[in-house]
Amino acid sequence: MNAYRVIDEKTWKRATHCAVFRNCIEPSFCVTFELDVTKFYREIKKKGLSFTFSLIYMVTECANQIEEFRYRFLDGKIVLFDKIDTAFTYLDKATELFKVVNVPFEGSMQEYCKTAKHKAEMQKDYFTGPLSNDVFQFSPMPWVTYRHISHTNNATPLFDWGKFYEKDERLLLPFSVQVHHSFVDGVHIGKLAEKLQEKLNCYNYEDK
Numbered sequence: 001m002n003a004y005r006v007i008d009e010k011t012w013k014r015a016t017h018c019a020v021f022r023n024c025i026e027p028s029f030c031v032t033f034e035l036d037v038t039k040f041y042r043e044i045k046k047k048g049l050s051f052t053f054s055l056i057y058m059v060t061e062c063a064n065q066i067e068e069f070r071y072r073f074l075d076g077k078i079v080l081f082d083k084i085d086t087a088f089t090y091l092d093k094a095t096e097l098f099k100v101v102n103v104p105f106e107g108s109m110q111e112y113c114k115t116a117k118h119k120a121e122m123q124k125d126y127f128t129g130p131l132s133n134d135v136f137q138f139s140p141m142p143w144v145t146y147r148h149i150s151h152t153n154n155a156t157p158l159f160d161w162g163k164f165y166e167k168d169e170r171l172l173l174p175f176s177v178q179v180h181h182s183f184v185d186g187v188h189i190g191k192l193a194e195k196l197q198e199k200l201n202c203y204n205y206e207d208k
Contacts, residue, residue, distance in 0.1 A: 004079040021181040030178040053113040071183040088138035090120040155180040
């Protein structure tokens with residue numbers, strides 16, 4: 001487990017908001033929006049990188065920079081992790097069942113993609129145990145260009161995207177973010193969307 005610090009709820013600026021939402025029947029909410037992946041897709045394909053693993057890396061990099069995405073409940077307390085790793089679904093084409101694969105967020109994008117591909121292909125079990133608190137969950141659904149999607153409810157942020165489509169010579173990707181309202185508000189999803197789109201627009205493979 002990654003390093004973390006326990007939050008003092010008596011002085012934490014978000015204590016009241018967290019208390020309001022943590023015991024709600026439906027404490028999570030999901031937002032769907034579009035990302036322009038035109039340049040990003042073109043750049044990673046030049047070097048034969050996986051679009052899925054590359055985007056997981058990019059999203060994780062951006063989300064780690066926003067404090068609210070790193071809060072978790074742990075043993076009845078609220079903690080802030082120094083770093084969040086990744087867990088993603090990976091389809092077994094023979095059975096059409098998915099595995100959940102855990103990969104640390106470390107190294108360059110190229111190194112991450114190589115590690116993710118190796119772990120996903122080598123893992124035999126569909127599930128290797130309960131998910132750790134210190135992960136971002138990824139569950140891409142590239143078969144459908146959806147307008148909205150929802151997921152099972154938990155306190156760990158979950159990122160999803162559908163099938164991209166072409167419009168006005170741009171590749172547009174439906175992208176969703178599901179978060180626990182105790183920690184994350186709409187303004188923080190807005191920050192993530194802005195950071196992520198900026199990085200996608202400016203991405204240059206040679207810089208990584």
